[in-house]
Amino acid sequence: MAKILVTGGAGYIGSHTVVELQKVGFEVVIVDNLSNSNIEVLSGIEKITGIRPAFENIDCVDYVSMDRMFDKYQNISAIIHFAASKAVGESVEKPLLYYRNNLVSLINLLQLMPIHKINNIVFSSSCTVYGQPDILPVTEDAPIKTALSPYGNTKQICEEIICDTIHTNPCYKSIILRYFNPIGAHPSAEIGELPNGVPNNLLPFVTQTAIGLRKQLNVFGNDYDTPDGSCIRDYIHVVDLAKAHVIAVQRMLNQRTKSDVETFNLGTGRGLSVLEVIETFEKVNGVKVPYRIVDRREGDIEKVWADPTYANEVLGWTAVETVEETLRSAWAWELNLAERAKAE
Ligand code: UD1
Numbered sequence: 001m002a003k004i005l006v007t008g009g010a011g012y013i014g015s016h017t018v019v020e021l022q023k024v025g026f027e028v029v030i031v032d033n034l035s036n037s038n039i040e041v042l043s044g045i046e047k048i049t050g051i052r053p054a055f056e057n058i059d060c061v062d063y064v065s066m067d068r069m070f071d072k073y074q075n076i077s078a079i080i081h082f083a084a085s086k087a088v089g090e091s092v093e094k095p096l097l098y099y100r101n102n103l104v105s106l107i108n109l110l111q112l113m114p115i116h117k118i119n120n121i122v123f124s125s126s127c128t129v130y131g132q133p134d135i136l137p138v139t140e141d142a143p144i145k146t147a148l149s150p151y152g153n154t155k156q157i158c159e160e161i162i163c164d165t166i167h168t169n170p171c172y173k174s175i176i177l178r179y180f181n182p183i184g185a186h187p188s189a190e191i192g193e194l195p196n197g198v199p200n201n202l203l204p205f206v207t208q209t210a211i212g213l214r215k216q217l218n219v220f221g222n223d224y225d226t227p228d229g230s231c232i233r234d235y236i237h238v239v240d241l242a243k244a245h246v247i248a249v250q251r252m253l254n255q256r257t258k259s260d261v262e263t264f265n266l267g268t269g270r271g272l273s274v275l276e277v278i279e280t281f282e283k284v285n286g287v288k289v290p291y292r293i294v295d296r297r298e299g300d301i302e303k304v305w306a307d308p309t310y311a312n313e314v315l316g317w318t319a320v321e322t323v324e325e326t327l328r329s330a331w332a333w334e335l336n337l338a339e340r341a342k343a344e
Contacts, residue, residue: 001025002253003075005118007060007105008082009053010037012193013124013182015045016242017080019191022049024246029073031066032083033059036196044191060105063112070116078120078249079109084154087200088299091151102154103161110165119171120252122245123162125178127234127267127304128152136271137234137307140178140263148299159263166260173257175248180234180267180306182241184326185333192333193238202274203235207334210287217289219274221296226303230274234267234305237321237329241266244317251315258314267306268319277327284324285331 004021008014009030015037018028022045030042030053039055046052054073058065060083070076084102085091091098109121129152130138131145147153159176166172183203185192198214199205209217222229244266251257272280278289312318 001027002077003027003029003073004249005029005031005073005076005079006082007031007079007109008037008084010034010039010041010055011082013179013238013241014080014082015041015191016186016238017082017245018045018053019048019186020239020242020246021249022051022053026246026249028053029076030055031058031060031069033057035059036085038194041191041194047190048186048188060108061101063108066108066112067115070112076116076118077253078122079113079118080122080245080249081106081109082124084124086151088149088151089200091149091154095150098150098154103157106158106161110161113172114169120173120249121162122248122252123158123174123176125159125176125263126152126155127178127180127265127306129156129159129178130304132301133304136303137269137305138265139307140265140310163261170260172260173252174261175252175257176261176263177244177248178263178265179241180236180265180304182238183235184237184239184321184329186239187329189329189332189336192330192337194337202277203330206278206281206289207330209291210281210285210289210331211334211338215290217278217291218294219278219291220294220300222275222293223296224302226273228273228275231300232271232273232303232305234270235272235277235323235326236266236268236319237326240319240321244311244315247315247317262314264311264315265306265308266311266319267308269306269308270323271303271305272323280323281327281331284328287331
């Protein structure tokens with residue numbers, strides 16, 4: 001079976017994708033500098049699939065090491081490029097770090113592809129490229145809005161770099177996947193989201209508050225123009241998201257792409273408010289999430305959810321997990337983490 005390079009494969013979405021790739025027989029090489037992940041993830045993957053993926057602790061910004069890595073693992077058929085910095089607030093404080101990490105990593109991969117005879121790359125993009133869409137649900141041809149943060153800008157620029165580069169060689173193919181809000185964990189609870197320090201994203205903050213690691217969740221604003229006043233997002237189970245990457249790789253390898261760059265929204269098509277997430281989480285897991293309403297968070301979008309029709313029809317992919325199941329899996333993962341912490 002074909003060999004796939006997964007950059008950022010020890011991270012949250014990356015590790016779930018490695019599992020799904022291995023499940024259908026792909027051989028996986030992970031490159032990850034562990035800047036926002038833990039080497040123990042490899043054991044979690046192994047417990048689920050029975051296979052420990054090849055792993056290289058390399059920063060994708062390091063061209064020479066990446067070149068050597070490609071020499072070592074011959075015949076890689078496709079790259080899935082997850083490795084990137086993703087904290088919006090930090091990107092405002094350290095813009096150059098974000099431009100360097102996210103742009104140079106991608107440029108290195110694109111430069112190394114022809115040298116190592118690799119034609120296919122899947123890129124992790126984000127619904128952040130749409131900003132606040134004028135029309136909801138948002139489709140792939142909605143206008144790209146001026147980015148609200150350096151992080152968001154790197155996603156837009158990376159998409160442009162891919163388009164410009166892929167057009168230069170008729171053998172090249174790329175699939176750009178625009179994620180909505182991935183949450184939840186593998187049903188085995190062996191892998192999940194492992195944020196370093198205080199979480200920025202909603203779900204890890206919810207689970208850490210429910211388990212008592214945080215006193216209270218801050219809900220950023222209840223005066224938005226939404227039914228309950230809190231922001232609306234499209235929360236998608238990370239395993240559903242991971243499966244879309246397998247389909248994208250198979251589509252490229254089987255020469256089924258219709259154009260050299262294809263772009264897909266990966267979302268459920270369902271919008272959920274922050275307060276609905278909290279309420280559903282409490283109900284399905286039988287736990288309380290103490291919260292208070294605070295001021296809006298700078299840069300937050302009021303409401304966004306996907307029109308996933310294009311991915312449904314063209315990729316034959318649909319997000320199937322219910323939000324209840326997704327929130328149960330997030331809690332099971334947090335409980336597992338607590339068990340592990342106790343055992344140490
Ligand atoms: C954010 C980024 C997005 C990025 C994604 C991945 C912004 C504007 N967007 O998505 O570009 O791709 O992270 O890291 O930052 N919330 C709370 N309390 C919290 C945390 C979050 O109320 O403690 C609310 C937020 O206001 C938002 C929702 O929960 O309405 C989801 O927030 P979050 O999980 O941070 O994701 P996004 O902001 O949608």
